[in-house]
Every structure is written in structure tokens, then in C-alpha cells.
Amino acid sequence: MLIALALSPLLVVGVGALLLMLAEALSPHRGGLALGAAAILMAGAAFAASVWMFGVEHLEGAETLLPWLITDRFTLFFDMLLCFGGAVAALLAGGYMPEHHIERGEFYSLLLFSTVGAMILAAAGDALTLFLGLETMSIGAYAMTAFRRASPRSSEGALKYFLLGSFAAAILIYGFALLYGATGHTDLAGIGAGARSAGVETPLVVMGCVLVLVGLAFKVSAVPFHSWAPDAYEGAPTPATAFMAVAVKAGAFAMMLRVLVLSFGGVAWTSWASGWPPVVATIAVLTMTVANLVAGRQESVKRMLAYSSIAHAGYALVGVTAVMHAPHEAGGAVLFYLAAYSVSTVGAFGALILCGSRGREAVSYEDLAGIGRRHPAIALAFSVCLLSLAGIPPTAGFFGKWVVFRSAINSGLYWLVVIAFMNSVVGAYYYLRVLVYMYMREPAAGAAVAVPMRSAYVTTALVVTAILVLALGLAPMHSLAAAVNAATFGAGG
Numbered sequence: 001m002l003i004a005l006a007l008s009p010l011l012v013v014g015v016g017a018l019l020l021m022l023a024e025a026l027s028p029h030r031g032g033l034a035l036g037a038a039a040i041l042m043a044g045a046a047f048a049a050s051v052w053m054f055g056v057e058h059l060e061g062a063e064t065l066l067p068w069l070i071t072d073r074f075t076l077f078f079d080m081l082l083c084f085g086g087a088v089a090a091l092l093a094g095g096y097m098p099e100h101h102i103e104r105g106e107f108y109s110l111l112l113f114s115t116v117g118a119m120i121l122a123a124a125g126d127a128l129t130l131f132l133g134l135e136t137m138s139i140g141a142y143a144m145t146a147f148r149r150a151s152p153r154s155s156e157g158a159l160k161y162f163l164l165g166s167f168a169a170a171i172l173i174y175g176f177a178l179l180y181g182a183t184g185h186t187d188l189a190g191i192g193a194g195a196r197s198a199g200v201e202t203p204l205v206v207m208g209c210v211l212v213l214v215g216l217a218f219k220v221s222a223v224p225f226h227s228w229a230p231d232a233y234e235g236a237p238t239p240a241t242a243f244m245a246v247a248v249k250a251g252a253f254a255m256m257l258r259v260l261v262l263s264f265g266g267v268a269w270t271s272w273a274s275g276w277p278p279v280v281a282t283i284a285v286l287t288m289t290v291a292n293l294v295a296g297r298q299e300s301v302k303r304m305l306a307y308s309s310i311a312h313a314g315y316a317l318v319g320v321t322a323v324m325h326a327p328h329e330a331g332g333a334v335l336f337y338l339a340a341y342s343v344s345t346v347g348a349f350g351a352l353i354l355c356g357s358r359g360r361e362a363v364s365y366e367d368l369a370g371i372g373r374r375h376p377a378i379a380l381a382f383s384v385c386l387l388s389l390a391g392i393p394p395t396a397g398f399f400g401k402w403v404v405f406r407s408a409i410n411s412g413l414y415w416l417v418v419i420a421f422m423n424s425v426v427g428a429y430y431y432l433r434v435l436v437y438m439y440m441r442e443p444a445a446g447a448a449v450a451v452p453m454r455s456a457y458v459t460t461a462l463v464v465t466a467i468l469v470l471a472l473g474l475a476p477m478h479s480l481a482a483a484v485n486a487a488t489f490g491a492g493g
Contacts, residue, residue, distance in 0.1 A: 009047045012044045012047050020037060024105030042087050045079065045080045067190070069124065069129060072489075086115040088464070089240070089243035090108060091458065093240075094455070096237060102148055114247070118251030122251060130176075130255060141248050145244070147236070148235070171215045178204050182204040191262075212259060217283055221313055229310055233245065233303070234306060238349055238353050245305070257320065264276055281318075283314075285314070287313055291313075301352060312345075316337055322410070335484075337403065339396075340397050343469050347388075348386060350461045352382070355378055357453040361450060369441040370443055404420075405420060
């Protein structure tokens with residue numbers, strides 16, 4: 001019974017996805033699928049919260065799931081985050097898909113199954129389970145990217161995502177194969193024990209570590225493995241883009257943290273002289289700098305938000321680098337940052353959806369000119385989310401960056417924090433540019449004007465995310481304490 005309770009968040013979403021797929025096949029009415037998908041995902045989040053309050057230490061028999069699935073607060077934190085991100089994306093799709101005449105019921109099943117994959121990824125304690133979750137999550141994301149069948153841009157983005165994603169998955173699994181050859185283990189903790197005994201000088205272990213890091217960097221869309229993200233994000237329907245920017249990225253970071261701490265958490269592997277921290281720090285610097293510089297040159301707001309998502313992966317990698325010295329403090333900072341980033345990003349995409357209707361979409365900066373005066377409520381919610389992404393107080397994004405930078409300073413990474421802070425200043429430019437167009441510009445004479453859609457689903461999602469952005473910024477301590485409490489990483493962490 002307690003094993004079922006431990007698996008309840010995963011079971012609720014998985015069984016719910018099957019039932020929703022059956023309902024879509026048997027019912028001619030598709031109007032309630034978005035609400036059904038959101039309800040299933042929120043139920044998954046509620047079960048995860050219930051297990052958290054019950055206490056993972058009281059789940060007798062849950063150890064029988066090891067090493068395949070780890071049930072700890074780390075897993076439950078990501079279950080809640082992933083289910084929330086998926087639920088909001090489902091609500092956004094409930095307004096966006098009918099408005100743009102691409103409403104097909106399979107979208108919601110794909111979203112649910114992709115969330116299941118991300119949840120498996122967060123709980124995986126073995127390379128085989130990890131790969132199963134990764135592919136389940138990725139296949140759904142590939143299909144959602146190509147969901148706009150008549151759009152060449154959507155097909156191009158999906159094809160790039162699929163091809164590069166397949167290569168990255170192959171590199172990742174090949175790296176684990178090498179680690180299995182060197183250590184005799186596929187479970188992450190066993191790989192870690194074997195890697196510590198083999199030493200960092202063993203060529204097989206070093207090559208396996210390098211390949212695993214490359215695969216992980218691709219999945220979090222870090223530079224130089226980011227080229228798929230802007231095209232995939234721009235070509236996909238905007239609710240799918242929001243889901244990928246939030247749930248897929250969060251699942252990838254859960255995988256990265258678990259692998260680095262359990263498999264490469266030894267003293268030699270976390271040293272600055274011979275371990276992975278300088279590699280991750282270099283990737284963080286490249287990711288922040290390249291993404292921010294390119295984002296400032298974009299004319300498409302959606303593509304700008306895609307590069308913004310890449311830049312935020314760089315900020316999170318600053319915290320990942322600091323995990324080498326302070327696993328709980330830095331790990332908790334990364335988890336809180338991912339939560340703050342998720343609500344801000346999904347809110348920004350939701351506002352972009354609401355700003356335009358079919359034939360009069362909000363795509364470029366010019367399309368948003370004057371929105372602040374014509375539709376102040378939408379512009380206000382959009383502004384709150386953008387200010388949070390820019391790291392302006394008193395929003396969630398400000399406190400998220402603050403705790404990540406503080407953990408890096410406490411780990412002695414002063415130079416990395418200076419670079420990250422400078423990138424934050426550069427990044428503020430393209431967020432504030434949106435505000436300038438919304439409040440200080442008017443559409444050019446004869447130019448097409450974006451007309452906001454009417455959707456209770458999208459409006460509800462936008463209101464909820466805007467409130468959370470402010471709540472996490474004004475009263476962050478309880479959420480941060482939960483994040484630090486969740487930074488356990490499982491057996492051996």
C-alpha cells in the first residue's frame with residue numbers, strides 16, 4: 001500500500017493520460033480535454049504534496065523500488081513543479097488551439113505522457129530508467145513541436161529537434177555504456193562508487209563522463225548544444241513552447257543534478273583541478289553570454305523568449321557548479337530558481353498568447369505597441385512576468401537569482417557571479433524593450449494591430465502565474481526552505 005502511495009503522483013498522471021486518450025477517442029466533444037488534462041496534472045501535484053506531508057521516511061517498502069526509482073523529496077519537488085507546468089500549458093492550449101483552428105485531442109495526451117517521462121527522469125536512480133524517462137519525455141515534445149502540420153517552420157523546428165535530440169540521447173547512453181564497462185553498474189550510486197575506486201585517471205571513466213556531460217548539456221539547451229532550441233520553440237504552437245521551456249527543462253536539470261551528485265560526486269570528481277566543475281562553469285558562461293547577446297538582436301518576441309530560456313539555463317548552471325562545495329544550499333538554490341523561472345516563463349508565454357488572436361497574432365515587438373493602453377490588464381500580467389525574468393525586485397526571478405548567486409559566492413566562485421551579474425544587466429535590455437513598446441509606443445500608421453483573444457483558460461493561467469510570481473518574490477522563505485529540504489539527491493547524495 002505504501003509503495004502505491006510512493007508511486008501515486010506518477011500513477012495518477014500515467015493512468016489519467018490513458019483515460020484521457022480513451023475519452024478523446026470515444027467522445028466527439030473535445031472542449032473539455034484541456035480542463036481534463038489540467039485536472040489530472042493538478043491531481044498529480046496534489047498527490048506529490050500529500051506524500052511530502054506524509055513523509056518519505058515513513059514509506060516502508062519504497063526501498064524495493066531502488067535503484068530504478070528513487071522516492072525522496074527531490075523527486076516530489078520536481079513532481080509538483082512538472083505537474084504545475086504541464087497543467088498551465090494545458091490551460092494555455094485550451095484557449096490557443098481552438099482559436100488557431102488546430103484543436104486535436106492528441107495534443108493533451110502527448111503533453112501528459114511527456115510529463116510522465118519528465119517525472120520518471122526526476123525519480124530515476126538507474127541509467128536504464130533514466131533513458132526510458134528521457135525518451136518518453138522527448139518523443140512527446142518532438143510530436144508537439146510538429147503539431148502545426150501546415151507550417152514549414154513547425155516541421156523544420158521539429159526535425160532539427162528530433163535529429164539533434166536523437167544524437168544527444170545516443171551520446172548520453174553511449175557514455176553510460178562506457179561507465180558500465182568501467183564500473184560494472186548501471187545504477188547511478190553504483191557508478192559513483194565504481195568511479196571513485198577507479199579514479200579520474202581511468203580513460204574509460206573519463207570518456208564516459210565527458211559523453212554524459214555532453215548529453216546533459218544538450219537536454220538543458222546549454223551553449224554550444226543549443227542550436228535546436230530557438231527553431232523548435234519558434235515553430236511549435238506557443239503552449240507547446242511553454243511546456244518545453246518549463247517542464248522539459250526542469251526534467252533535464254533534475255537528471256543533471258542527480259547524475260552529477262550520485263555518479264560524479266566524489267572528492268576527485270568535484271575538485272576544480274580534475275573534476276567537472278570547471279567544465280560546467282565554462283558552459284554556464286558561454287550559455288549566459290551567447291544567449292543574452294543573440295536575444296537582444298531578435299525581432300520576434302517568441303524567439304527572444306527562446307533565447308531567454310537558454311540564458312536562464314546558464315544562470316541555473318552557476319548554481320549547479322556551486323553544488324560541488326555546498327550540495328544542500330546550492331542544490332536548494334537551483335531548485336528554487338527553477339520554480340521561479342518556471343512560473344515566470346509560462347506566464348510570459350501565456351501573456352503572449354493572450355495578446356493576439358487568429359490572423360492578428362502578437363509576434364514581433366511592433367505587434368505589442370500600445371497594448372499597455374488598449375489592454376492594461378494583459379500588459380500588467382506580461383510586465384510582471386518579464387520583470388521577474390529580468391530579475392527585478394520584488395518578483396520571484398529576483399530572489400531566485402539572488403539565492404543562486406549567494407550560493408556561488410559562498411562556494412568561492414566570485415568571478416562566475418560577476419559574469420552572471422553582468423549578463424543579468426545585459427539581459428534586462430530585451431525584457432525592458434518589450435515594456436517600452438507596450439507602454440511608450442503606438443502602432444505605425446496602417447500597421448497591423450494585434451487583437452487579444454478571449455479565453456477563460458488562458459486568462460486563468462495568466463492570473464495564477466502572475467500571482468505566484470509576486471508571492472514567491474514577496475514571501476520566498478517557505479518555498480526556499482522546501483527547496484533546500486528537497487536537495488537530497490537520493491542514496492549517496
